[in-house]
Amino acid sequence: MTERIVRVGNGQGFWGDSEIGPRQLVDAGVIDYLTLDYLAEVTMSILQKARAKNPDLGYAADFVTQLDQILPACVDKGIRIVANAGGINPRACATAVAQVIERHGLDARVALVSGDDLLRRLPEIIAADAPLAHLASGEPLEPQLDRVRSANAYLGAFPIAEALGRGADVVVTGRVTDASLIIGPLIHEFGWQPDDFDQLAAATVAGHIIECGTQCTGGNYDNWRAVPDLAGIGYPYVEVAATGDFVVSKSAGTGGLVDIGTVTAQLLYEIGDPQAYLGPDVIADFTSPTLTQAGPDRVAVSGCRGRAPADELKVSANLADGYRIVGQLVVGAPDAVEKARLTAEILFERLRRDGIAFPAQDVLVEVIGANTLYSGMPASVADPADPPEVLLRIAVRSDDRRALARLGAEVAPLLTSGPPGLTGFAGGRPRPSEVMRFWPALVPKSLVSARVEVIGEAS
Secondary structure: OOOOEEEEEEOOOOOOOOOHHHHHHHHHOOOOEEEEOOOOHHHHHHHHHHHHHOOOOOOOHHHHHHHHHHHHHHHHHOOEEEEOOOOOOHHHHHHHHHHHHHHHOOOOOEEEEEOOEOHHHHHHHHHOOOOOOOOOOOOOOHHHHHHEEEEEEOEOOHHHHHHHHOOOOEEEEOOEOOOHHHHHHHHHHHOOOOOOHHHHHHHHHHHHHHOOHHHHOOOOOOOHHHOOOHHHEOOEEEEEEOOOOEEEEEOOOOEOOOOHHHHHHHHOOOOOOOOOEEOOOOEEEOOOOEEEEEEOOEEEEEOOEEEOOOOEEEEEEEEEEEEEEEEEEEEEOOOHHHHHHHHHHHHHHHHHHOOOOOOHHHEEEEEEOOOOOOOOOOOOOOOOOOOOEEEEEEEEEEOOHHHHHHHHHOOOOHHHHOOOOEEOOOOOOOOOEEEEEEEEEEEEHHHOOOEEEEOOOOO
């Protein structure tokens, strides 16, 4: 009897990833599920600002545009889609998806997973003896409540599996863990239970490997010279068995590389304790898997181990923290570095004489091209004595938006009132933008309830 295999591909590693990925995976026609990962911590605050301006926004509109191109083919090929594109407003996103389905006359259903948005519930949660203390500093959130712009718990994969079990062809979520997009379909397909910790851990490892898209197929890889055809790089998919063992691969005929090196590089990406990768459904031991080269562009992963998850969920909050401005100029030789530093001094002295000063800790001056990245580190990279040109970049944070706007207005005048050789000023004056402070915290699972709704389902 042939072992049953479920294939899950990820065509979106972040909001703004190439639109080639989803089309490539759908056109290849080998996957059962297409996942699309749009959300980073800062993305939630961007979406919250969009919704504050328009209650019908707050989701990744790119997702709906992408579906307009690929959904007919997905329905035809039986490929189901799971995406966290709902952001702050999964209901509006699901409604927009339903309109795409109707416009194309497709026999398909969309579901939404919500319950992660805690913004309006923060006082209630804090009153329930959950201080939402900052994980690094230990500060309680309550004194900062008026500055909070978004607060979302990281939900797990079982609500996604429920949505699929209720017949959804497209599942739209708010904030779930990145790996949950991949874990949910596998729970649905194999009937894994909450205490199937090894299988859930394996799915977590699989999800972590492909959640950033082409970072596991040769993108952003230190051995980049060994990666063929980066222009045509293939987006990844995993072939998963009921045991949880899986193979990482990519579509035939695409560029890039899948080998133990590329997979290991992504496996180690953005993790803390490798023996305790914390998730809402399982704690995965990232030291347990065995990786084997199973053929060209095929890496087999087996032996994953997991244990029971904690009783808390991570919360990602964003707090308004003033404003910032970034301005830049190109400075040419001779003496480019010296002239760049003098230009920055002139700018701040000119402002000081006009009654505007910024604390030193809120000012960043970078001379890019003069070893900015490796400053203060061992001399592993040569420091050019007199580079032909450098990029002067000045960034300042302040609660005073007007003072920052004044700084922005003084960048262009440096071209005629500073040292010679300044150029590269384009795009108009730099303008202040709101700064968000990331606030990670924990909330008891008992205070968070995921909700699943299938659009058009009879109640």
